[in-house]
Amino acid sequence: MKGPFIPQLVYFEPTALDYPLGVELKNKFEDLGIEIRYTTSHNQVRNLPGDNDFQKYRIAKSTLVVGIRKTLKFDTSKPSAEYAIPFATGCMGHCHYCYLQTTMGSKPYIRTYVNVEDILDAADQYMAERAPEITRFEASCTSDIVGIDHLTHTLKRAIEHFGQSEYGRLRFVTKFHHVDHLLDAKHNGKTRFRFSVNADYVIKHFEPGTSPLAKRIEAAGKVARAGYPLGFIVAPIYLHTGWQEGYYHMFERLDAELPQDARDDITFEFIQHRFTKPAKRVIEKNYPMTKLELDETARRYKWGKYGIGKYIYQKDEEEEIKEHLYRYMEKFFPKAKLEYFT
Numbered sequence: 001m002k003g004p005f006i007p008q009l010v011y012f013e014p015t016a017l018d019y020p021l022g023v024e025l026k027n028k029f030e031d032l033g034i035e036i037r038y039t040t041s042h043n044q045v046r047n048l049p050g051d052n053d054f055q056k057y058r059i060a061k062s063t064l065v066v067g068i069r070k071t072l073k074f075d076t077s078k079p080s081a082e083y084a085i086p087f088a089t090g091c092m093g094h095c096h097y098c099y100l101q102t103t104m105g106s107k108p109y110i111r112t113y114v115n116v117e118d119i120l121d122a123a124d125q126y127m128a129e130r131a132p133e134i135t136r137f138e139a140s141c142t143s144d145i146v147g148i149d150h151l152t153h154t155l156k157r158a159i160e161h162f163g164q165s166e167y168g169r170l171r172f173v174t175k176f177h178h179v180d181h182l183l184d185a186k187h188n189g190k191t192r193f194r195f196s197v198n199a200d201y202v203i204k205h206f207e208p209g210t211s212p213l214a215k216r217i218e219a220a221g222k223v224a225r226a227g228y229p230l231g232f233i234v235a236p237i238y239l240h241t242g243w244q245e246g247y248y249h250m251f252e253r254l255d256a257e258l259p260q261d262a263r264d265d266i267t268f269e270f271i272q273h274r275f276t277k278p279a280k281r282v283i284e285k286n287y288p289m290t291k292l293e294l295d296e297t298a299r300r301y302k303w304g305k306y307g308i309g310k311y312i313y314q315k316d317e318e319e320e321i322k323e324h325l326y327r328y329m330e331k332f333f334p335k336a337k338l339e340y341f342t
């Protein structure tokens, strides 16, 4: 992806226009000459264009639905935070392995919610319940929120809201580099800005529609200079020919770009590649030419919730991944904190 995301088609729930952000977005899309349609509910967008499922899926991924978030009960979000905060759902990226393909099912279009103050009020209540414990909110459980924030500035509003809170922390992760409007947000160190990074092979073959690694790293440098606590999620860690060098090179590039004074408070999260049987079926349907290796017999089965287990790497492969990545992290970022490996 070169420029920031611009939808090809936009739907509005009529009540979204009762909110200033709804009106602002409508004016913006009209000025851009984008087709606008209406839908009674963001959960039921019907008649998306496209002659077949393959086309419909692609058109949906470039369709934005502007609506109201009615469910203000937040899901939990372990291990990275206490709660998932729902500012948006869906993503314009085309990562072959993305779990949203299974969780969004027949609704791959992108939804943004204009009742941002209601969502932040709900977050305040969750914080109050746990105070004086810190409550962390993850804003990227159901979308890549940075990828659409240049349009809505919802994330910027949230960063400043949590910046003023006593017991709240915000965190999110992105594969996009369009961060400039977030650099002057008054974050007060309470938002951890994370980038998803990977070996070149993984980005090249499995992450179309996202920013190149060099751009993500450059954006991470800007974010660090703006004083945000920084983090990196290496996910999915994927075994491929030359993976040891691939991940080493990724750390070298991070090391070359990041300012020295921004390294005291960096976190890493490591997530090995995994898939479920339902995910495999959806991936093969949406990305029939993918090179992603999804062979159950080569993997180790881990029991999961609702009887849907996932296939992860064999124990010895897992140990090898840990051994290499921990070593690279300690070599290049000795002060970094490893949050988890999963």
Ligand code: SF4
Pocket: 090, 091, 092, 093, 094, 095, 098, 099, 100, 142, 143, 144, 175, 210
């Ligand atoms: Fe999924 Fe993230 Fe890729 Fe978007 S950028 S498709 S949310 S993995």
